[in-house]
Amino acid sequence: MQFVFKKKAVEKERATRASFHVANLLAKKGKPFTDGELIKKCLNEVAKEMCPENVDLFSAISLSANTVAHRVEHIERNIKSQLKDKASKFVCFSVALDESIDVSDTSQLLLFIRGINANFEITEELVSVHSMHGTTTGIDIFREVEKSVAEYNLEWKKLKCITTDGGRNMCGTKKGLVGQINKVIENSGGLKPLVLHCILHQQALCGKHLDLSSVLDPVISTVNYIRSHGLKHRQFRDFLEEMNAEFPDLPYYTSVRWLSYGKILARFFELRTEIEIFLNEKNHSQVLLKDSEWLWKLAFSADLTMHLNDFNLRIQGETSLICDLYSKVKAFCKKLILFESQLTRSCFTHFSRCDKYRQEAATPFPNLFAQDVILALKQQFEERFSDLDAYPNVDVIYISPTHLTEEAEQYYEKLLALRPAILSGDINKISDMTKRVTFIVPEVITHFSRKKMCLASMLKYSPVALRRIKNLVKGREAYIVPGMVYMDDMEVAKQLDLAILGPDPETAQLYSTKSGVKRIFQSSEVNMPPGIFDIYTEEQLHESLAQLIIENLTIGRWLLKFDTTVSSNGIAYCDIMHLKCFVQIYKEAIRYGDKWTHKWAHESSFNILLNELPEYLKHYANPVNKSRYCAWEIYKKAFLLRGGIIEAYPPSDFVTAVQVDLLIAPNGETQILCTGDQIISQNPFDPWGLSVPQCSIEPPRINCACFKIANSCKVRGILGYVTVIFATFICEQTKQQLLWCIDMKLGYSDSLAMFQLMKYISNIYLDVDTHHLIVAENETPTTEELSLEKCVSRKKTHEKQYRYGVLSTKLYHSNLSIIHYSVFFQMCRAHGIGYDIKEKQGTLFTLIDYTARNYIGMLVISKDLRNGLAAFARNLNTLHEEVSSPNMQGETNFKEAINSIEEIIGITVLNEQEDKKTKKK
Template identity: 50%
Template sequence: MTEVERRPEEVGEILVKVQEDLHHLKEHLMQKSLSDGHRELIDLTALQNAIQKTEDGIKAQSEKIIQVVNNRVTTLPSVDASSKAKTMEPSSFSQESVFDLSGLGSDLPLRRISNKGLADKKLVSRYTAVDPLGGGGGPCGPSPGQQAKLLYNLKAIQDPTSTLNRKVVSDNYGVSLPLIVDKRHKVPTQKVVMGSNVEHLAVLPKANRVDPQLIPPPISEKDARKGILSLMERGLIPPAAELTLDPSPVRQKLQTLHDAQDKKNIPKGPPLGFGDGSFNLASVKLDLDPYPMEPMPTRPIVARRPRSASLAESPEPAWVSPRSGATSAKSARSLVPVKNMEPLPPPTTPASEFKHLHHRFAIQHGRLRESSKDFAAFKQHYCLSWGNIVTMLRHLEKLLGNYAVPLAFINGDKLADLAVEFELDKPPTTKALLGVIMNIDDVMALLNRPGRRFLGPDGEDVAATKIQSTWRRYKDRSQYLEYRRKKWAAGVIAISWVMHVKMAMVRKQLKETRKIQLEEFRRRTKDFSASWDRIQRNRRVIVHIPSLGYSQKIRTTIGDFNIQQNQQMARLCDLHDPNVEVIYVSPVNINDETLQYYNKLLGLRPAVESGNVEDQRDMSDRFKIIVPEAINSFPTHSMCLSTLLKYSPRALQRIQNLTAGKEAYIVPGVMHKDDLSLAHELNLPILGCEPEVSHLYSTKSGSKRIFASAEVDVPPSDFDVYSLEQLHESLAQLVTDNLDVKRYLFKLDDEFDGRGIAYCDITPHLRCHSWAKKEAARYGEKWAKKWAQEPAYIKIRAEVPDILANNATPINKKLYSSWPKFLEAFLSQGGVIEACPPSDSVTAITVNILITPDGKVTLVSSGDQIHAHSPFTCWGLSVPQSSVDPGQLNRACAKVAKSCLQRSVMGYFAVDFVTFIDPNTRDQKLWAVDLNLWYDDTVSTTGLMLYVSGGTLNNKTCEFHVPPPKKERKKSIRRRYEDLEPEEPPNTSRYAVMSTRLLHTNLAVVHYSVFFQMCRAHGIGFDIKEKQGTAFTLIDSYKREGIGMLTVGEELQGTLASFARNLSVIHQEISAPNMQGQSNFQAAIEDIEGILGTTIQNMDRPEDEEAK
């Protein structure tokens, strides 16, 4: 059995504390007697408390020792031990016999037996233990075997966990130990789960983070427990939420400030005992009147339970009383459980009680009041370190004196600490000095007041110094700013000059490069012209680059510019010539669905020629679609396709590989300088003219020069107008010459497709119009003379500015919202003034012409324009044209082509005419109004028409014919008397209506496969046998809002009606009442209906004339 360890030094500690307490009491009494010189009553409470504590401590330790001794297991002495004791002489014993079993690992305390008791009584004490090691070799001692057995039994007794423990105790001592079952259970090994075991906290949903106007989600109770800060960090509480409680749980109240000189009378309690120990000197009596003391009950003895048999358990806490004198009044008799600790260090002398002193003194008007008691006490307390404190005091006096602080209270203790801190360091900072001031708020308010520094003793000198330094600073700062401005300007000038020089070098290099490219272009064009016939007869590769090389200013205003460039996908239909291979450079990405559609469309050519649907063939080996890799690299630069291809080396390399060793040439769109660069890089000729020539004669003023040199009829107009004065004069002269013209058009030079047009009705708002007509009638044929027109011209010129300002209207409101903005653009780039045809029925005609490299002129197509939103914008064509005599049209086209050929124009270009009936002469007029020197959309669509129908277009007669269908051979038995009627020849005449500008936003929600199934369900398709029907061109694979459509029929009216019906069906199928979308279908349908009405009237008019 084991006992709780007890420290034998605890009794010694008590005695040492008693000695210390008595020593302190003695010194206290001596000081009292020496200082006062007379006897006084001495408080014996402290002495009695110390004596009582000492007595209680000694009693408690004695009881512990007795208890330990009584709880030991003792054994009776053996017979051998008693006989041995009898034979042993008293002189053979030492003064004390000590049996120390600590070498065996025992925790039993030492046992001391007095020899004197044994000699007197001649008896062996019942507490004597058997010495297993003594007398090992003597005849009376145990044998070595017995000694070994005894040691083994002792080890078994000392080890409670040994299996022989119960047996040895039972055999030797007759004690049956209780069976202690180890109730500890082995903790089962569990599988370690990796990962976080903390649940994710709820955060603000993404919808609320994107749209803060949405209602935030409710806060659960679990999230609310995390606190307001957590909710705000996770976004569940908006950052601007008002979290202040109303009313506030914390209320403000004025604090009462007491005078620092007033002191409170704090009642003194009974003096505490000296030291930490306690003792009892009840037997000591002094000749003084003691204070009455309350009787203290005897401290109870708490029984200790034995230590557990398990070695793994920690020792039980022991009950000790607290030693603190300050808490002895409350818990002197309470027992506090503490754990058994390591042996305490040697006892030390307790430190005397420290009393915190607080020193405060004042500095008034920058002077220290050295005569005050507070300062004297402070000086006496810190006399040993007074030298450093004096330095700090001088700094404080200087600071407070400079700012004329009337009164400042100083914390002496902080000042002493500051003096120690800055003893060997640099002088203290102002912030550090202000830290020792107790009324810091009042002092800071004075220090921060403007001009306070100048109220000190040397305030005038400081003010003068401040003024001088401020002026010097201002002067130096001004000089420095001027120097920095000049330095910055010099740097800007230097950088600008360097950039100018570099840009000049780059421009020079580019100019030389452009010159070299232009010379190479001319050389290749010359060779191209010489070998054109040979190229046309042999296999060749045509590289189509549908680039719109407009100026940068125009390209930035075109929406979906790349889709606009891709409206010429029908260029692939050049495959109708078996000797042609096509490389099409696409400005947009082509998906598999679109590529599959064009594979099937181009594979219809053999089936169209044979009339059998099963004769389709794969044409994928004869055309390649190349997409430059740079189309997505410059999304905001609005670059044309030629520029993007120039910056796509992989696409260029692929084109070079496909054209290597073959006859090839490039068919461009709108010519651009980068087309020359591509031709130089690919070493291929271009079927087009120089970019400068193309841009010059494609302007409105340039086309007027071509028409003037070609001597074709043009509307009354004036071109190259660049000033407002010239605009008014030209318009007034045109009105004077043509009093019957109601409306005039104003066209910008560098625009296309009717975007830069404005109109104004002049004569309805002209007050002198009736008078001018009378004057014209009065002069008759002499009205053409300037002297006859002079009075009317002056009046018209005076009215023109107001008429334009009030009635001129731009066509395209998106680009030019008002006449002033249009006029600004008109005067910046120039334009033309043109008379509108004086008729309500005007038909616009577009003729596409090709000038081959060998100088031959070919009419590619001609058609009547179909308009949608604007009468000045071509939306589609009906081919061939049927509005004017073909001979008259061909003669005008030949003149224009000849004039273009004289100006080195080559390739494809389009001429726009208008035709109407002159109201005065009732003759049909044909005016040339526009010229576009580039590959037009209608050229590619005409190629698609010829490809899917297998027909030919005779532009001299303006007729479109298809080959007749092949007849199937059938065996027929002719009867003798049967009347055989001759069969009518099939109608091979065809008309086509085409457009590449079908726009409907709802097309984006329908896949192409679903769209074609819908068309087949409504009978919209192309009949290969009859060579009529409808075909589509897919333009955009990304947005899918625009498509092209071609309808072929036997009659013009039927074809127009079929085209309008197709538009109506598609609109109804892809639209809903609540989702109509943006579309130009309805405007086109209305224009087609107007054309149908005009056509019916034109057909009825000859019948009426014949009837008459």
């Protein structure tokens, strides 16, 4: 008896479970609940045929409409209960929202949530669908979202990211959903979440704004003609079947379906022959189907839109991380560059339909059309996905050698927060960057302030700072960007278990010397000044200098440099005009003529010169830093102790030093990050500033030399940031412009940091081929989408905007130390010294060190170089007048900088006048 009851209970339980399974399937497929009764009848009929003995079991399954409804409600409550339980364990979570109109014109708000618990288990679900019958303002949407957050017991301060559809009611920072959420999170003590525009939605908008109307309009017109009448459509399908066509029909074009664009073009291209025959039979011929150029465009458009469709599908799916989607977006942008390059050469490796049509085409491929379309698509991607560039998956931990004042921290936070406003052109669009940049000061700095220790050594003995860095980088990819690499840098990297973007300490020490740099230049086979390196004895010094003078009689000045030196401290120069024997040597060279290149011709002159050099150097060798090396003997002793080089100074009255910053990546790729012309004052060996980009020589010559040097560096294990210094001048004998490689420094330079600030704040990029700084376009409005015609005209009328910068980190005025930063910035505002976000030009300052407030950095960005230089000089003059008084002028290099700028502007004006005269002739 017990067995009978148990069997009945099991059968009933199975019937209930089966009922739940069927109800679940009906709900997922969106079928009416009344279909449950039909399914039960079907099951009974199947059971009668397959297993008659079990008909009663199938009959016991309850699938009435009411039962299915109850089952679905029960499943819903169970799922919600499970989700609530998981949500209560979330360490952090993100939300994605989409608001759209259904067929009844009711607004439907979909809320997706993704959370992660302490065990790194990810939950991703659609938590609610809200029907909004009234208004759909940002506040209305927030109220609905607030209900869901409260229902699932979520904490606002754990919200880390919001992804929206880009509407104003969603993205508004004041009255929009984002603004309302930010207010609630701030009140709860949390940090503002990351805000992104849906990547899938943006990709679709990029495709929609392509100018393919010349191809798409005739296609849509033809498809509508065929499918608009039932008889005609049936005849067309029968015709395709008779022709054994690859496809049985043509699809309609549906603008709201994102993948429809590519499918209709691809199908139309494949059936073009059948379509042409059918239209001719109907006396409705389409002339374009005989136009070879239009068919080329059709094939290209079909291929390109299918690439877009494929990309659209690849970025769909659950559990996709933003960093992975960002990588896919960037990869597709790179692919567009590849497409552009291939199509200019009529290479159709990635364009199968173009490759297929090439065999029957009567005209060449329309390169200009393809280039315009791909360029427009590239620009759309750059603009649409600019928020990803504004929020890359990179945070910065800055190890500071000094404590930053609250004023300085606030200044940099406000400066960094301007990026979204720069990208959009909307001055109200400000982001919170406090969580993206962290300043850390090693705690032992206060104890070792008088010790001459590098920053890595300070950090090595600061356990609190190291522990904080470990917590910040835990579970994330990170690396160290050092200055000069020492053993303590390696020790810090070992403790933090991080990689260093730089060479090993031994390599860094070897090739940071002047002699080491010369070895790299020599192996690179680049042009460099005549010279000799690795000099360590007085005899070697005299013999080397004598030999160089005799072999290079056109060189008027020779430089001596310490192997290890800071700035121009270790440099001395000597002019050969003071040599008593020079006239005699010169006459000897004329007498020998072409034979002067042989060593035996130099013997007598070499001995005469060698005898005179010791006394000559004693009287005429000039150390640049007179305060440190007041006499030749003192300089010579330091030179021989450290070792050094001798090299020629360019034989010209007008010499320009060009500076190039490179990045040699660990994968071997070399990037040119910044180019500029150094600006000098009275001391030609110690530049105080830089004008970017460089305008002194053709970019290909600079690029070629840089890549040769980079290749030589890679062979020696040098990677990371490298700064190369060139000297360019006009040779008086040949009247040709020469380029000499004169120096190289390892590490991240101050000028590169200033340029990166310029790039960040003005949304520019360096065109490596032309060395132009070009402003990237602003974001396209997302709230009111432009029509196709407006978008096309906007792109065609757009002209590239160029920017120039003048920057310095070496500005000094002793009176600045008594002025607070707040007073300093008020003074700047009073004189109109500031930055225009919309125009992307103006002045920025860098606050270098609160312990040495008399130093300051300044960056001026303008639309042309001359105005930039003039603005820089004007700013210096204004600041000098404001911080000085008749009785307290103070020590400064402002005046020297102003004088050098005025000299450059004068030369620029003369060059422009000469160019105009040349053009008139």
